[in-house]
Amino acid sequence: DAGVIQSPRHEVTEMGQEVTLRCKPISGHDYLFWYRQTMMRGLELLIYFNNNVPIDDSGMPEDRFSAKMPNASFSTLKIQPSEPRDSAVYFCASSTGGAEDNEQFFGPGTRLTVL
Amino acid sequence: DQQVKQNSPSLSVQEGRISILNCDYTNSMFDYFLWYKKYPAEGPTFLISISSIKDKNEDGRFTVFLNKSAKHLSLHIVPSQPGDSAVYFCAASAHKLVFGKGMKLTVNP
Numbered sequence: 001d002a003g004v005i006q007s008p009r010h011e012v013t014e015m016g017q018e019v020t021l022r023c024k025p026i027s028g029h030d031y032l033f034w035y036r037q038t039m040m041r042g043l044e045l046l047i048y049f050n051n052n053v054p055i056d057d058s059g060m061p062e063d064r065f066s067a068k069m070p071n072a073s074f075s076t077l078k079i080q081p082s083e084p085r086d087s088a089v090y091f092c093a094s095s096t097g098g099a100e101d102n103e104q105f106f107g108p109g110t111r112l113t114v115l
Numbered sequence: 116d117q118q119v120k121q122n123s124p125s126l127s128v129q130e131g132r133i134s135i136l137n138c139d140y141t142n143s144m145f146d147y148f149l150w151y152k153k154y155p156a157e158g159p160t161f162l163i164s165i166s167s168i169k170d171k172n173e174d175g176r177f178t179v180f181l182n183k184s185a186k187h188l189s190l191h192i193v194p195s196q197p198g199d200s201a202v203y204f205c206a207a208s209a210h211k212l213v214f215g216k217g218m219k220l221t222v223n224p
Contacts, residue, residue, distance in 0.1 A: 004158070033212075035214075041216070042117075042204070042214055042215060042216030042217055043159070043204060043214035043216075043217070044214070045211055045212060045213070045214075048211065056210075056211060091158050091159070093158070103149075103161040103164075104161070104212065105160075105161075106151075106158030106159045106160065107158050108156065108157055108158050109156075109157075109158055
């Protein structure tokens with residue numbers, strides 16, 4: 001299996017532009033998670049899905065962020081409009097179960113820079 | 116407020132010696148704890164975990180200790196190897212994972 005796939009690996013954009021990050025989870029995994037890593041806050045959970053349905057989006061920082069999972073093999077995280085403080089590494093992860101005792105497999109991340 | 120704290124940002128040890136990574140948490144509802152390792156330009160990978168009903172879990176060179184009364188857990192790596200050099204994240208679960216900020220471990224040859 002190729003593991004969790006994320007694209008793009010790097011994104012540089014200007015403030016105010018729309019940014020779309022993409023994720024393909026491991027086949028057969030029912031859970032998909034979006035995380036953001038920054039120096040100040042470490043690794044934060046933004047949102048997670050179970051069977052394509054958003055379960056908890058309490059970590060989404062504000063309305064500029066949105067996430068979708070139209071099918072079991074694809075998810076997007078969109079930022080519109082982007083701001084310099086959104087610069088971070090965004091990780092997607094998937095697992096066969098919930099967070100309690102199921103290993104989450106992470107993708108390589110997308111490094112986002114907003115100028 | 117950080118519910119999972121890794122208060123030391125970095126640790127440097129000599130190859131062959133023991134590495135001890137510490138983690139504190141505040142939420143008594145956490146019932147499962149995990150350690151992840153992260154190399155540069157890669158996503159975190161699962162290392163070892165422990166349930167709140169246990170106080171120790173061992174996997175090869177890696178042992179995690181849990182002290183529930185102190186709300187503290189630690190990861191011991193013995194012996195440390197240069198390939199262990201990475202950022203280590205402590206995480207705790209109560210329906211979803213909460214991660215610490217990470218700690219950079221450097222193992223010197």
